[in-house]
Amino acid sequence: MDVKVKILRYNPEVVDEAEWKTYSVTLQPTDRVLDALHKVKWEQDGTLTFRRSCAHGVCGSDAMRINGRNRLACKTLIKDLNPEKEITVEPIKGLPVLKDLVVDMEPFFDAYRSVMPFLVTSGHEPTRERIQSQADRDRFDDTTKCILCAACTTSCPVFWSDGQYFGPQAIVGAHRFIFDSRDEGTEQRLEILNDKEGVWRCRTTFNCTDACPRGIEVTKAIQEVKRALIFRRV
Amino acid sequence: MQQHQYDVIIVGAGGAGMRAALESSKRTRTAVLTKLYPTRSHTGAAQGGMCAALANVEEDNWEWHTFDTVKGGDFLVDQDAAEVMCREAVDAVLDLEKMGLPFNRTAEGKIDQRFFGGHTRNHGEAVVRRSCFAADRTGHMILQTLYQQCIKQNVEFFNEYYVLDLLMTDGKASGVVAYELATGELHVFSAKSVIFASGGFGKVFRTTSNAHTLTGDGMGIVWRKGLPLEDMEFFQFHPTGLAGLGVLLSEAARGEGGILRNKDNERFMERYAPTVKDLAPRDMVARAMANEVREGRGCGPDGAYVMLDLTHLEPAHIDAKLPDITEFARTYLGVEPYTEQIPVFPTAHYAMGGIPTNIKGEALANNEDVIPGLYAAGEVACVSVHGANRLGTNSLLDINVFGRRAGIAAAEYAATASFEELPANPEAYVVELVEGLRNSTGQERIAAIRADLQATMDLNAQVYRTEGSLKQALVDIAALKERFKNVAVQDKGKRFNTDLLEAVELGFLLDLAEVLVVSALERKESRGGHFREDYDKRDDVNFMRHTMAYREVDADGNETIRLDYKPVVQTRYKPMERKY
Known part of the structure; x- marks a missing residue:
C-alpha cells in the first residue's frame, strides 16, 4: 500500500526553522513506522536522521511522536495508524531537537x-x-x-x-x-x-x-x- | 580534532564493556566509548538467562556445565577457557545479584533456575535447570544493572562516539580514533590499554535477531590492522526467530515447555534428538527446522516455517515466565500465543568467532603472541568458549566472566606500562575513510548494496552451505565491494550524519562477510553451526583446529585473505559423537 509519511525535518546546519516534509512510501500493513523511516532514508533521502537500534522495542532508541502520541517507531505497525491518512512523525517534546528526530537525551x-x-x-x-x-x-x-x-x-x-x-x-x-x-x-x-x-x-x-x-x-x-x-x- | 588521554579505553558499552569498566575504572583512569547510549546495547535484547551451576533447584556442578559447553561447541571449544568460564559462572551470577539484579526467585527466596538447550546433568543424562533468569528479559536486567553500577561508580562514558581506528605503536596498542556523531569531529584517544567489547556482526545476514547497529566494527577495525580473526565461519542461527522478521523468541520458551511442530503437528525434534528433544543445542534444532521445511513439512502458505507451540502452557505461567516474547508474537505477527501456535524460522544470531584472545582477555597477534595493551571480550572476541556452536545463556555468562577478566587485565597492564608515542598523524586513516565517503560522487545506494549482501549471505552461507554456494557468495561479495567504491553518501553535513556512518558500517560488513565465507569454504567438514552438505560429517583428523584468518596486502595494494590454523586446547574431554 502507498502511505504518506509527514516528517518534521530540522537541520540547523541548513535551515533555521523546522519544516514538515511529506514522503510517499510503499509499505505492508504489518510494517513498522521504523520501516517507513528506513524506506525514506534508504531509498529517497539519506539525510533523514533518527536513532534506532534493536528494532523490536527493547533498546529504547526510537521514541518519537507519531500521530501526536509518543511511541516507539519499531513497535508501531502501519495498520494500527489509519494509514489512509497521512502519518505524522515528529521528535519527542521537551528536549532540545538536535537534528530531525534526534533530541538531546x-x-x-x-x-x-x-x-x-x-x-x-x-x-x-x-x-x-x-x-x-x-x-x-x-x-x-x-x-x-x-x-x-x-x-x-x-x-x-x-x-x-x-x-x-x-x-x-x-x-x-x-x-x-x-x-x-x-x-x-x-x-x-x-x-x-x-x-x-x-x-x-x-x-x-x-x-x-x-x-x-x-x-x-x-x-x-x-x-x-x-x-x-x-x-x-x- | 581533540586529544584525550586515558589509561584504559573500552570500546562498546554492552554487557562486556560495562562489566570491564566496573573493574578497570576502580583501578585506573578509564573511559568507555560507545556508538550508542549504553542502555541501547544489544545485551538488552538477550532473554532467557545466564547459566551457572548454583544447584539452587537440583544437583549440579560446574564440571557438568563445562562438559556441556565443550560438547555443545562440537569439541572446538578450548577446554581450559570453558573451565574458567563455568567455574567463575557461579560468582558471576552472585555478583550480579549483589549489584541488584532482580532475578526470579525460588520458594526459599534463592535465585530460580530453569532448563535451557544443551544444558544437562551428569554428561548428558537428562536436562538440568541451570539458567538463572529474570522472566524473559535477563539481558535487559543485566544491561540495566551494569549501567546502574557504572552510574554509582562514576564511570566516564563518551556516548555516540564511533571508534573507527585502532592506533598501534611498535606492535602495541596505543589508542583509538573516534568520530563524534553529534558534531562530526574526530577525537584521538591515547591509551595504555584498549579493550574491544563492541559486539557481533549479524547484519551481514538479512534474517537476523541482531540490532541494526551490529555491524562488526570492532572486528573490522582489528582486521584492517592485519590482525587475525578466529573461527569466523561459525555463525549461530537461532532456531526460533519470528518467521519473516527474525525477531528473537527465547529458547526459554522451550525451556518452559514449548514444543516445535511441523505441518502435520508432529513434534519433529523427537526424531532428531530423542533424549532432549526440543532442548537440543541450537545448531541441531535450526538444521532440523530447515530440514523439515526443505522436505515439505513446513507450515504456512509457502511451507516456509515451523510452529512453536505454547498453547498447552497455562496463560499465567506464560505471563510470569515469558511475557516479552509472547508480546512480540502479538505485536508483530498478530498471533495470540495462549491459543495459537507461533510461526518461527532460524535467524542469524551470534558470531562464535572473532578477535582471538587468551583467558585473560588479551588479544592475540598469531597463535601464541599477545598484542601488548590490546584486549577483547564478549561477542567481538573468540576465547574460544563457544567453539563451533554456543550454548544458550553462555553469551551472557561470557560477557560477565571475560568482561571482568579483560577489565582487570587491562587495568593491571596499564598500572605498569607507559603511554606509547602515537604514530604521526594518528587520525589520517579515519580522515581518509570518512572524507572519502562524504565526498564520494558515486551513485550506488548504501541500502541497495547492503540488501544484496544480506541476500547472498542468507541464500549461500546460512544453515546449509556447499562449495558451490560459498563460491557464489564470494563472487557476489567481490562484485559488491566494487560497487561499494561508488557508494553515495547523500548527507554531506557534520551533524549527526548517520548516512555517513551507515556507509562506514557497510564497509565493515563487506570485509567480515568475505572472511566468513573464505573461512567456511576451506573448512571441508560439518561441525556445530557450520554445516557443509558436501562434507556432512565432522572430520577430527583434518579439522580439529581453529581457523585463523589474516588480511594481507601486497605491494600493488591487492588484498588477499590468508588462512592459518591453531590447535584446540583439550584437557578433560576427548571428542565423541554428538548425540542428544
Whole structure:
C-alpha cells in the first residue's frame, strides 16, 4: 500500500526553522513506522536522521511522536495508524531537537542519574545471594521493565512547561529501588524526590502511562512513591 | 580534532564493556566509548538467562556445565577457557545479584533456575535447570544493572562516539580514533590499554535477531590492522526467530515447555534428538527446522516455517515466565500465543568467532603472541568458549566472566606500562575513510548494496552451505565491494550524519562477510553451526583446529585473505559423537 509519511525535518546546519516534509512510501500493513523511516532514508533521502537500534522495542532508541502520541517507531505497525491518512512523525517534546528526530537525551539521563538508580546496601555482603521472596520480587517488577526511551517524560505536560521537573521516568527509576526489599537507600531517594521539582509536580494526567511502550503503570508508580513519602514507609 | 588521554579505553558499552569498566575504572583512569547510549546495547535484547551451576533447584556442578559447553561447541571449544568460564559462572551470577539484579526467585527466596538447550546433568543424562533468569528479559536486567553500577561508580562514558581506528605503536596498542556523531569531529584517544567489547556482526545476514547497529566494527577495525580473526565461519542461527522478521523468541520458551511442530503437528525434534528433544543445542534444532521445511513439512502458505507451540502452557505461567516474547508474537505477527501456535524460522544470531584472545582477555597477534595493551571480550572476541556452536545463556555468562577478566587485565597492564608515542598523524586513516565517503560522487545506494549482501549471505552461507554456494557468495561479495567504491553518501553535513556512518558500517560488513565465507569454504567438514552438505560429517583428523584468518596486502595494494590454523586446547574431554 502507498502511505504518506509527514516528517518534521530540522537541520540547523541548513535551515533555521523546522519544516514538515511529506514522503510517499510503499509499505505492508504489518510494517513498522521504523520501516517507513528506513524506506525514506534508504531509498529517497539519506539525510533523514533518527536513532534506532534493536528494532523490536527493547533498546529504547526510537521514541518519537507519531500521530501526536509518543511511541516507539519499531513497535508501531502501519495498520494500527489509519494509514489512509497521512502519518505524522515528529521528535519527542521537551528536549532540545538536535537534528530531525534526534533530541538531546542528556537532560533526561541527568534526571535518571540524580535519583540514585542503583542498589544501596550496608554491612557485610552475604557469601551467596541475598534472599528475597518471589512476592517481594514481584513488588517492583513493573518498574524494572523500563528501557529509558523517554516516551513517558516527554509526554508529560508538566515536563514540557518546566524542564527542571525530574519527569516520570526518573520516578519510575527510583521506584524500582524504593520497593526492592534488598535496598537500604530509600530515605535518601525519597528526600531527593521530595524536592520541589520532584514527585509533587505530578498532576496525574496519565499521559505517561499511555505513552509507555513497555506497559508500565507509570502514574501508579508515582502515586506509590508519593504515598511512601507521606507515610515514610514502603 | 581533540586529544584525550586515558589509561584504559573500552570500546562498546554492552554487557562486556560495562562489566570491564566496573573493574578497570576502580583501578585506573578509564573511559568507555560507545556508538550508542549504553542502555541501547544489544545485551538488552538477550532473554532467557545466564547459566551457572548454583544447584539452587537440583544437583549440579560446574564440571557438568563445562562438559556441556565443550560438547555443545562440537569439541572446538578450548577446554581450559570453558573451565574458567563455568567455574567463575557461579560468582558471576552472585555478583550480579549483589549489584541488584532482580532475578526470579525460588520458594526459599534463592535465585530460580530453569532448563535451557544443551544444558544437562551428569554428561548428558537428562536436562538440568541451570539458567538463572529474570522472566524473559535477563539481558535487559543485566544491561540495566551494569549501567546502574557504572552510574554509582562514576564511570566516564563518551556516548555516540564511533571508534573507527585502532592506533598501534611498535606492535602495541596505543589508542583509538573516534568520530563524534553529534558534531562530526574526530577525537584521538591515547591509551595504555584498549579493550574491544563492541559486539557481533549479524547484519551481514538479512534474517537476523541482531540490532541494526551490529555491524562488526570492532572486528573490522582489528582486521584492517592485519590482525587475525578466529573461527569466523561459525555463525549461530537461532532456531526460533519470528518467521519473516527474525525477531528473537527465547529458547526459554522451550525451556518452559514449548514444543516445535511441523505441518502435520508432529513434534519433529523427537526424531532428531530423542533424549532432549526440543532442548537440543541450537545448531541441531535450526538444521532440523530447515530440514523439515526443505522436505515439505513446513507450515504456512509457502511451507516456509515451523510452529512453536505454547498453547498447552497455562496463560499465567506464560505471563510470569515469558511475557516479552509472547508480546512480540502479538505485536508483530498478530498471533495470540495462549491459543495459537507461533510461526518461527532460524535467524542469524551470534558470531562464535572473532578477535582471538587468551583467558585473560588479551588479544592475540598469531597463535601464541599477545598484542601488548590490546584486549577483547564478549561477542567481538573468540576465547574460544563457544567453539563451533554456543550454548544458550553462555553469551551472557561470557560477557560477565571475560568482561571482568579483560577489565582487570587491562587495568593491571596499564598500572605498569607507559603511554606509547602515537604514530604521526594518528587520525589520517579515519580522515581518509570518512572524507572519502562524504565526498564520494558515486551513485550506488548504501541500502541497495547492503540488501544484496544480506541476500547472498542468507541464500549461500546460512544453515546449509556447499562449495558451490560459498563460491557464489564470494563472487557476489567481490562484485559488491566494487560497487561499494561508488557508494553515495547523500548527507554531506557534520551533524549527526548517520548516512555517513551507515556507509562506514557497510564497509565493515563487506570485509567480515568475505572472511566468513573464505573461512567456511576451506573448512571441508560439518561441525556445530557450520554445516557443509558436501562434507556432512565432522572430520577430527583434518579439522580439529581453529581457523585463523589474516588480511594481507601486497605491494600493488591487492588484498588477499590468508588462512592459518591453531590447535584446540583439550584437557578433560576427548571428542565423541554428538548425540542428544
